[in-house]
Amino acid sequence: MSEAQRTDEIQGEILHVYDDIEEADNNLPVWWLLTFYGAIAFGLVYWFYYHEYGIGKLQPQKYADAVAAAEAERSIVTDESLQALVDDAGTVAAGQEIFTAQCVACHDTKGQGREGLGPNLTDKYWIHGGAPTDIHAIVTNGVAAKGMPPWAPILGEQGVKEVVAYVLTLRNTEVPGKAPEGEPWEPGGAAGAADAAQTADTE
Amino acid sequence: METQRIVYNDKVVRQFIWASVLFGVIGMLVGVIVALQLAFWPANLPPLLTFGRLRPLHTNAVIFAFVGNMLFGGIYYSTQRLVKARLASDILSAIHFWGWQLIIISAVVTLPLGITTAKEYAELEWPIDLAILFIWVVFAVNFFWMLANRREKHLYVAIWFYIATIITVAVLHIVNSFEVPVTAFKSYSLFAGVQDALVQWWYGHNAVAFFLTTPILGIMYYFLPKAAERPVFSYRLSIVHFWGLVFIYIWAGPHHLLYTALPDWAQTLGMIFSLMLWAPSWGGMLNGLLTLRGAWDKLRADPVLKFFAAGVTFYGMSTFEGPLLSIKSVSGLAHYTDWIIAHVHGGGLGWNGFMAAGMFYWAVPRLYGTKLHSRGAANFHFWIGTIGILLYIVSMWVAGITQGLMWRAVSETGGLLYPNFVETLLAIQPMYWTRLVGGLLYLSGFVLLAWNLILTAKSGAAVDGEIEVPVATEPRGSEVPWPKLLFGQPIIASIVVMGLLFGMVLFDGLVSTVLAIVALMWGVAAVAISIRDRNSEKVSWHRALEGRAGIFTVLVTIGILVGGIAEIIPMVVSVPETIRTTKNVPYSPLELEGRDVFIREGCYTCHSQMIRPFTWESARYGEVSSIEDSIFDHPFQWGSRRIGPDLARLGGKYADVWHYKHMLDPREISPGSNMPPYPHLAKSTIDFSNTPSKLRAMRNVGVPYRPEQIQTAEEEARATAAGIAAGLAENARVTTCEEPGDGCELMVNSELVALIAYLQRLGRVPEPESLAAAETEEAAR
Numbered sequence: 001m002s003e004a005q006r007t008d009e010i011q012g013e014i015l016h017v018y019d020d021i022e023e024a025d026n027n028l029p030v031w032w033l034l035t036f037y038g039a040i041a042f043g044l045v046y047w048f049y050y051h052e053y054g055i056g057k058l059q060p061q062k063y064a065d066a067v068a069a070a071e072a073e074r075s076i077v078t079d080e081s082l083q084a085l086v087d088d089a090g091t092v093a094a095g096q097e098i099f100t101a102q103c104v105a106c107h108d109t110k111g112q113g114r115e116g117l118g119p120n121l122t123d124k125y126w127i128h129g130g131a132p133t134d135i136h137a138i139v140t141n142g143v144a145a146k147g148m149p150p151w152a153p154i155l156g157e158q159g160v161k162e163v164v165a166y167v168l169t170l171r172n173t174e175v176p177g178k179a180p181e182g183e184p185w186e187p188g189g190a191a192g193a194a195d196a197a198q199t200a201d202t203e
Numbered sequence: 204m205e206t207q208r209i210v211y212n213d214k215v216v217r218q219f220i221w222a223s224v225l226f227g228v229i230g231m232l233v234g235v236i237v238a239l240q241l242a243f244w245p246a247n248l249p250p251l252l253t254f255g256r257l258r259p260l261h262t263n264a265v266i267f268a269f270v271g272n273m274l275f276g277g278i279y280y281s282t283q284r285l286v287k288a289r290l291a292s293d294i295l296s297a298i299h300f301w302g303w304q305l306i307i308i309s310a311v312v313t314l315p316l317g318i319t320t321a322k323e324y325a326e327l328e329w330p331i332d333l334a335i336l337f338i339w340v341v342f343a344v345n346f347f348w349m350l351a352n353r354r355e356k357h358l359y360v361a362i363w364f365y366i367a368t369i370i371t372v373a374v375l376h377i378v379n380s381f382e383v384p385v386t387a388f389k390s391y392s393l394f395a396g397v398q399d400a401l402v403q404w405w406y407g408h409n410a411v412a413f414f415l416t417t418p419i420l421g422i423m424y425y426f427l428p429k430a431a432e433r434p435v436f437s438y439r440l441s442i443v444h445f446w447g448l449v450f451i452y453i454w455a456g457p458h459h460l461l462y463t464a465l466p467d468w469a470q471t472l473g474m475i476f477s478l479m480l481w482a483p484s485w486g487g488m489l490n491g492l493l494t495l496r497g498a499w500d501k502l503r504a505d506p507v508l509k510f511f512a513a514g515v516t517f518y519g520m521s522t523f524e525g526p527l528l529s530i531k532s533v534s535g536l537a538h539y540t541d542w543i544i545a546h547v548h549g550g551g552l553g554w555n556g557f558m559a560a561g562m563f564y565w566a567v568p569r570l571y572g573t574k575l576h577s578r579g580a581a582n583f584h585f586w587i588g589t590i591g592i593l594l595y596i597v598s599m600w601v602a603g604i605t606q607g608l609m610w611r612a613v614s615e616t617g618g619l620l621y622p623n624f625v626e627t628l629l630a631i632q633p634m635y636w637t638r639l640v641g642g643l644l645y646l647s648g649f650v651l652l653a654w655n656l657i658l659t660a661k662s663g664a665a666v667d668g669e670i671e672v673p674v675a676t677e678p679r680g681s682e683v684p685w686p687k688l689l690f691g692q693p694i695i696a697s698i699v700v701m702g703l704l705f706g707m708v709l710f711d712g713l714v715s716t717v718l719a720i721v722a723l724m725w726g727v728a729a730v731a732i733s734i735r736d737r738n739s740e741k742v743s744w745h746r747a748l749e750g751r752a753g754i755f756t757v758l759v760t761i762g763i764l765v766g767g768i769a770e771i772i773p774m775v776v777s778v779p780e781t782i783r784t785t786k787n788v789p790y791s792p793l794e795l796e797g798r799d800v801f802i803r804e805g806c807y808t809c810h811s812q813m814i815r816p817f818t819w820e821s822a823r824y825g826e827v828s829s830i831e832d833s834i835f836d837h838p839f840q841w842g843s844r845r846i847g848p849d850l851a852r853l854g855g856k857y858a859d860v861w862h863y864k865h866m867l868d869p870r871e872i873s874p875g876s877n878m879p880p881y882p883h884l885a886k887s888t889i890d891f892s893n894t895p896s897k898l899r900a901m902r903n904v905g906v907p908y909r910p911e912q913i914q915t916a917e918e919e920a921r922a923t924a925a926g927i928a929a930g931l932a933e934n935a936r937v938t939t940c941e942e943p944g945d946g947c948e949l950m951v952n953s954e955l956v957a958l959i960a961y962l963q964r965l966g967r968v969p970e971p972e973s974l975a976a977a978e979t980e981e982a983a984r
Contacts (some may be wrong), residue, residue, distance in 0.1 A: 010497040011434040018359040019284040021425065022434035028443065032234060037448070037481035039526075043475030044719055051468060052707070052715050058467050059531070063827065094616075098650070101623060105872060106861075116860035116935030133744035145859030153822035156618025 074157065082132035085165035088105070095166025100157055109169040112177020118148070119182070122175040123168055130171070130185030136164045210292040211283045211668040217570050218300050219276030220563060222267055226307060227559065230264030231646045237261050238642050240879075242844065243824060244633035244870075247879035251315045254846075254879060255805025259326040260314040265551060266324060266414065268307045270679040273559045275299070275342070276283045278365050280566060281425035283348060287672055291348030295341050302338040316804035318388045320405050321838050324410050325379050329390040332380040339376065342368050350752045354672050357749040358439040364421030367449050371413040371763045378767075379406035385900040386893070389799075393904050395782070396833035397464055398774045400841050405456035405767055406776030413763075415550065416518075419558050420448075420487045423515065426562050428494050430507045439737075442745055445487025449494035451480050451757055453766035457762050458529035461538065462815035463841060464830045469770055470531070476766070484522030490551065491515035491723040510561030513589060517553025519544060521904035536611075539811055539845040541631065542603025545596040552592045552645055560584065560652055567656045573663025580655045588648035594641030602634035611819040619822055620750035624848040625875040681748040688754050692736075696729030700763065778834070779815040782905065785831040787968050789906045790961070792894045792920035793927075797961025799897070800884065800954045801840070809878070811842030811870050812851040825852030825966060832966060835906050847878055852966030859927055860935040862959045863949070885948065891917045924956045 007013045011024035050056045087170045106118030113120035119127055128138050139160050140149035151158050229763040240246045240254045247253045283290055290296050309331050309863055318327040379402055381393035392399050428435050457465060457473025458822060492515055502508045524546050528537050537543060568575045575581060609627040612620035621627050703722035707715040748755055790798060814828045821827055828851050833839055862873055869878040895916045902908045928939040928951040
């Protein structure tokens with residue numbers, strides 16, 4: 001390296017030379033320095049805002065708030081309110097759409113069930129009770145032991161009601177498929193009413 | 204004046220360049236294959252050639268084989284000339300070259316075999332980790348010995364970057380490879396869950412920083428002014444951005460873990476240091492581009508300068524995109540999507556690939572005493588390469604943002620608008636094909652480069668560079684004593700500022716604020732003093748430092764250690780407490796075996812196990828993940844990409860039959876899925892006699908298995924497997940068997956059964972009853 005021998009017409013004075021590579025020494029661009037200092041200042045402010053003084057809410061807190069708000073808004077369903085939805089063609093159609101997208105993997109296209117997976121929904125036998133609120137509870141919370149996932153988070157409150165309305169239309173259509181499982185359920189049956197009251201409570 | 208002739212060791216440079224070209228083509232070819240596998244699942248050829256096994260091969264090949272060989276060649280070529288000394292030892296140089304190629308070949312063999320640690324870009328198993336360490340030490344000795352022999356007192360900026368590379372990669376590799384061997388080709392990470400995640404991404408992020416960035420910046424500082432024949436823009440910009448990168452980069456790792464179970468303070472550090480990194484990164488880009496002042500007209504004809512100018516520009520783009528993606532809310536959208544894939548390929552193809560091409564086109568003719576065979580072909584390579592990159596990154600931007608938005612879209616009914624994950628995959632399928640075209644174009648350009656370079660070499664003959672230097676060195680002038688350098692004004696100021704900022708940990712609110720303000724004022728004063736001193740006649744502190752390679756190296760080492768220590772130590776301290784208090788329990792023997800199958804198949808390359816605190820995320824996958832969920836995971840499996848859905852709470856979501864059918868043929872259960880089929884797992888059995896040693900290894904890394912659990916591990920695993928198989932036989936009429944034979948559909952002791960056991964455990968802690976029973980049993984003994 002030999003020290004400063006020349007001045008380049010564009011880069012200015014040459015400070016050092018290494019293996020014929022010349023090194024000039026221009027000022028740092030001001031906008032560049034500002035982005036550097038700005039980022040450092042932002043970092044400090046951010047740290048104080050969220051961590052030292054806790055003025056801003058971090059995501060876990062925001063999430064907890066959102067969950068609490070959703071919980072507060074949840075409405076109550078009854079056998080009657082669910083059964084009434086069956087008469088609404090729009091609701092049933094929406095439910096069928098959900099069923100086709102989500103349920104056929106285990107319950108097959110007409111609700112006749114699949115071997116080793118979901119039960120037949122078209123007979124009068126129900127494993128977890130056949131009252132509308134029973135079905136609503138199963139769709140909402142799932143049955144972990146049987147591999148049925150909870151659908152409320154995925155479908156939303158309204159979506160669950162729609163698909164329950166559709167499933168209620170499948171009842172007793174007797175599509176040949178998976179063999180009956182569980183207990184027979186009749187509207188107004190004693191067992192059904194008792195279960196319905198219980199599940200409505202747990203809602 | 205008496206002179207002596209130095210002949211540079213350019214043989215090893217040529218070797219590294221050819222190896223880089225060869226492995227560049229191979230690594231990019233594997234990249235094209237894995238891209239095809241995502242667009243077209245039948246391109247998976249199980250068991251060896253599935254996406255999960257080939258993706259690590261692609262990343263390792265392009266990072267360590269292609270860029271690795273390129274940077275060794277570039278460092279050796281430039282440093283010999285910058286310090287006017289031949290590489291210290293021909294034997295070490297040869298060991299370095301051949302050793303590195305052996306490591307690459309061992310990676311090519313072991314990764315498709317499923318021998319992997321499942322830590323991204325550090326997948327190679329422990330014997331190869333040791334080999335890497337050995338070769339890296341050889342490299343370091345060879346390099347620093349050459350510096351000791353130097354005939355140029357001061358170190359040019361390129362060499363600063365090389366020093367940072369050698370030191371930091373060694374530290375990263377050693378710490379991230381802390382693992383306990385189980386067998387010759389299997390080990391478990393020493394770190395647990397959240398620790399492992401933090402250490403891995405401290406490594407992963409800084410592998411990008413100190414393997415793919417700093418050495419290439421050094422190469423830029425040598426080859427770009429050489430090719431442009433123009434002076435480097437600014438020495439003082441070099442100083443500021445060099446130390447900025449060295450100090451700040453190391454802190455930024457946690458930006459890979461935003462919104463995960465990593466503690467919030469560490470996430471915030473990752474984010475704000477990433478933002479601070481923007482300017483130092485752009486300092487490198489500016490020094491490169493502004494060096495081209497007065498040479499822009501040469502770009503029209505010269506392919507070398509085209510590659511360099513575009514490469515540096517892509518560097519600027521990637522280092523803007525990086526801080527952007529590190530902003531928490533942006534990460535919330537982009538994390539786990541193809542946006543990240545776009546980002547790394549902007550850097551990989553644009554910066555690394557183009558800088559390599561520029562360096563090769565410039566150096567190979569000189570190393571063979573001839574002219575480049577075809578300038579036209581090189582220019583053509585530049586254009587198809589550029590179009591390839593643009594197709595690649597634009598398609599992945601579109602894919603990433605599309606998928607990210609679909610994941611969080613909420614329907615009118617209040618549920619997820621796209622509850623079926625496959626929908627979000629099918630939506631980006633056209634982008635996968637577009638990316639494939641982009642990748643193919645880029646690969647074609649590189650094949651063209653290989654052809655061009657081979658014909659160039661054939662038209663000349665290998666020549667080694669030489670230089671005439673005076674024998675008698677001038678008498679050593681009075682050196683600045685080392686304490687003056689080590690405790691120079693900038694160092695004292697840094698210590699004070701850092702001390703004050705670290706002091707903020709100890710105090711809350713007002714005192715913290717005062718500390719921060721004092722730190723800020725001290726920093727400003729230090730900058731002002733150094734600006735004042737710059738105009739004085741005496742040799743500056745930094746200039747004196749550049750003459751002292753040893754002290755320079757010590758300061759770089761301290762600079763890179765601060766951030767790592769500050770982030771990793773608290774996690775090392777806090778995790779044992781979590782293990783003591785958690786309600787989670789270690790995996791059962793069969794689940795552990797299943798987990799090893801999961802790791803071997805590289806499932807983590809497509810599936811995350813980390814549910815972030817967003818309502819749309821918990822709606823899809825279940826309760827938000829906590830530190831405890833993965834506290835017994837060695838290695839952690841949080842993942843970095845969701846080509847398939849998150850699996851953190853998969854356990855119990857579907858029946859065993861569902862998993863059985865899904866693994867045999869994913870599309871039967873999930874139409875449109877691009878997951879490879881794994882029917883062979885039903886037939887390959889696990890040797891449970893190794894299971895106790897696996898539990899023992901886990902115990903050695905801190906998982907609280909009880910001694911009798913280890914003793915009975917084999918029987919327990921067999922019993923659990925028999926239970927699952929019996930369930931499948933009963934519920935789905937699967938023909939199970941103990942011995943292979945006609946009509947056997949599922950071996951009882953198969954990997955598939957173990958995998959199902961593991962998948963059904965994810966996110967679930969076994970019932971307390973069985974725990975209580977186990978404890979009474981223990982008490983009874």
